Amino acid sequence: MIKSLYIHSMRGAKRIAGRLGILQALERSDSRGARWTRSLFSIYDSRDLALLDLPWWTFDAIREVEQLLASFDNQARVFEYGAGASTLWLSKRCAEVISVEHDIGFADSMAPLFSSCPNVNVLTVPDVPATGATTEARSRRRGYEDRAFDAYVDAISSQEGMFDLIVIDGRARTACLARAAQRLSPRGLILFDNSERKEYRAAIDSSPFVERRLRGLAPALPLPSQTSLLEQRS
Numbered sequence: 001m002i003k004s005l006y007i008h009s010m011r012g013a014k015r016i017a018g019r020l021g022i023l024q025a026l027e028r029s030d031s032r033g034a035r036w037t038r039s040l041f042s043i044y045d046s047r048d049l050a051l052l053d054l055p056w057w058t059f060d061a062i063r064e065v066e067q068l069l070a071s072f073d074n075q076a077r078v079f080e081y082g083a084g085a086s087t088l089w090l091s092k093r094c095a096e097v098i099s100v101e102h103d104i105g106f107a108d109s110m111a112p113l114f115s116s117c118p119n120v121n122v123l124t125v126p127d128v129p130a131t132g133a134t135t136e137a138r139s140r141r142r143g144y145e146d147r148a149f150d151a152y153v154d155a156i157s158s159q160e161g162m163f164d165l166i167v168i169d170g171r172a173r174t175a176c177l178a179r180a181a182q183r184l185s186p187r188g189l190i191l192f193d194n195s196e197r198k199e200y201r202a203a204i205d206s207s208p209f210v211e212r213r214l215r216g217l218a219p220a221l222p223l224p225s226q227t228s229l230l231e232q233r234s
């Protein structure tokens with residue numbers, strides 16, 4: 001209720017800020033503060049975040065990932081769980097982005113943007129009713145308790161080779177992490193978003209990776225968030 005009121009208010013505020021030239025003034029600035037303030041008007045508007053060239057991770061994580069991709073001369077291969085503005089941001093900085101999305105309606109709404117990027121391949125793999133089998137990958141998100149995401153998690157298995165960046169920002173994240181661990185290149189990184197959530201802690205702590213927690217402001221979010229970067233132990 002409070003969340004939907006906030007979203008509604010920000011959309012109203014965006015119209016007013018546009019008329020007053022505030023959005024345009026913010027868009028002319030490169031400062032993090034201006035970019036974050038502008039992004040607050042784009043809450044749950046992935047098309048707008050894409051136009052602002054902002055993935056939905058913390059700003060510190062965005063900076064680190066940008067540096068990593070530059071170190072690969074922008075030739076990295078990326079696999080992403082959970083498509084969105086990040087998919088388009090990555091496409092400008094990588095050789096290839098394969099993204100898996102469970103929500104067909106959301107993927108369709110973003111399709112004109114995705115199809116304008118020749119190096120992007122979005123696989124739509126919807127969740128299915130859970131049957132209670134022990135191998136099922138599940139999401140704890142409200143409304144998804146009775147759904148299974150095995151095919152979604154397994155989407156990486158149908159792809160050849162290793163990935164230099166694997167983004168875990170969609171559904172069934174702990175199952176995605178277990179699968180991603182086998183497909184990371186030696187110098188690669190796993191980006192695990194919203195790693196402050198309790199339900200992810202045990203899986204991250206027991207993974208074979210070294211974790212760096214990047215806590216702070218993130219685009220479109222009024223409160224700080226946390227994105228973790230996981231790398232291979234040396």
Ligand SMILES: C[S@@+](CC[C@H](N)C(=O)[O-])C[C@H]1O[C@@H](n2cnc3c(N)ncnc32)[C@H](O)[C@@H]1O
Nearest residue numbers: 044045046055056082083084085086103169170
């Ligand atoms: C946290 S979002 C992924 C965001 C994406 N990785 C990014 O940084 O832009 C996780 C899921 O939320 C859904 N989603 C993303 N943006 C949405 C929006 N604007 N409205 C509704 N659902 C959205 C999609 O199903 C997506 O896989």
